[in-house]
Amino acid sequence: MRAEAFIIHLARASGRAPQVERLKAGLPLPATVVDAVDAQSLGEHERAMVYRPQLHRPHYPFPLRDTEIACFLSHRKAWRMIIERDLDAGLVVEDDVQLEPVFGAVFSLALSNMLRADVVRFPKQSGRERGPAVIGEGGIRLIAPAFPGLGMQAQLVSRAAAERLLAVTEHFDRPVDTTIQMHWLHGLRMLSAVPSGIREVDDELGGSTIQKKGTDLAERLGREFRRARYRLSARALGARKPRPGTS
Numbered sequence: 001m002r003a004e005a006f007i008i009h010l011a012r013a014s015g016r017a018p019q020v021e022r023l024k025a026g027l028p029l030p031a032t033v034v035d036a037v038d039a040q041s042l043g044e045h046e047r048a049m050v051y052r053p054q055l056h057r058p059h060y061p062f063p064l065r066d067t068e069i070a071c072f073l074s075h076r077k078a079w080r081m082i083i084e085r086d087l088d089a090g091l092v093v094e095d096d097v098q099l100e101p102v103f104g105a106v107f108s109l110a111l112s113n114m115l116r117a118d119v120v121r122f123p124k125q126s127g128r129e130r131g132p133a134v135i136g137e138g139g140i141r142l143i144a145p146a147f148p149g150l151g152m153q154a155q156l157v158s159r160a161a162a163e164r165l166l167a168v169t170e171h172f173d174r175p176v177d178t179t180i181q182m183h184w185l186h187g188l189r190m191l192s193a194v195p196s197g198i199r200e201v202d203d204e205l206g207g208s209t210i211q212k213k214g215t216d217l218a219e220r221l222g223r224e225f226r227r228a229r230y231r232l233s234a235r236a237l238g239a240r241k242p243r244p245g246t247s
Contacts, residue, residue: 003111003156005031005091006078010038016095016205026099028107029091034078039070052171056185058233060174061226072176075152076169079162089114090162093154096202102140103197109140110156110193115245118189119161119180122154126196134191134245141194144243147235148190150177154198161188183238189245 005027009020024031051069054060075092082090089111103122110120113135120142123129131145157165168186172179183190 001088001111002086003029003089003091004082004085004087005029005093006034006081007031007093007095008034008036008074008078009095010036012038012040013095019098019201019205020095023093023095023097023099026103027091027093028104031093032081034074034081036074037070037077039066042066042070050171052173055171055173056182058230058237060178061230062223064173064175068175071152072169072172072179075176076166079157079166082157082159082162083166087159089156089158091154091156092152094152096200096205097153098199098201100195100197100199102195105138106140106193106195106197107156109135109137110142110191113142114156114158114191115189116158117160117164117187117244118156118158118191119165120156121148121180121190121192122156122196122198123149123192124151124153124196124198124200125149126199127194129192129194131192142191143194144245145190145192146243147238148181148192150181151200152177152180153200154196155180161186164188178234181234181238183243184241187244190243 007020007023009016020033047066047069050073051064053063078090078092106122114120129143129145129149131143133141133143135142164186169179179185
């Protein structure tokens with residue numbers, strides 16, 4: 001199987017350059033640094049070309065920030081590179097990932113067992129997702145979660161999955177990780193690795209380049225209420241739709 005790794009990195013985040021080099025040295029595949037789309041350079045025309053509020057149900061309750069749009073476009077850029085390089089799969093990694101010693105074994109199990117239209121997630125919070133085991137070996141499992149968690153720190157994406165994700169996200173209305181949860185939209189089999197073999201180290205690298213900071217308490221509480229209501233709606237819709245590869 002022909003596979004390569006793609007590290008999404010914002011060029012002006014120069015403080016993360018040493019972390020990118022550590023990833024390149026530690027990943028089990030040849031790695032290319034993908035120049036992330038910069039939210040500060042995102043023009044109104046480019047934004048309007050891709051962002052369509054309330055495109056899918058359940059409706060996402062927040063307008064997307066430019067950083068979230070830029071993040072989505074960066075992942076689309078990596079998916080496109082999987083196809084352009086004629087790969088069977090690509091390991092897409094964000095630059096705030098720290099590899100754990102077990103990652104090599106976890107990745108090997110994922111690569112050797114993924115099907116044609118699979119996405120295998122390596123969640124930032126290992127063990128939080130629940131679902132039936134698809135394959136297990138030496139304490140490592142790939143599960144089919146009932147509802148995948150959030151975060152796009154690391155995913156193994158097959159070529160067919162990359163093609164499908166690009167096709168269904170020419171326009172989008174919510175963040176990329178929330179879109180990935182919608183199996184009824186993309187029709188891909190979503191697996192998660194347990195343990196994930198990674199951890200998120202954005203705090204150690206100066207904090208997230210996506211999340212908004214400094215909101216007041218009332219706004220935060222309001223967002224949490226709307227977020228919880230959205231998650232309930234999404235889970236309910238997902239439960240009514242058959243998950244690919246689980247029948």
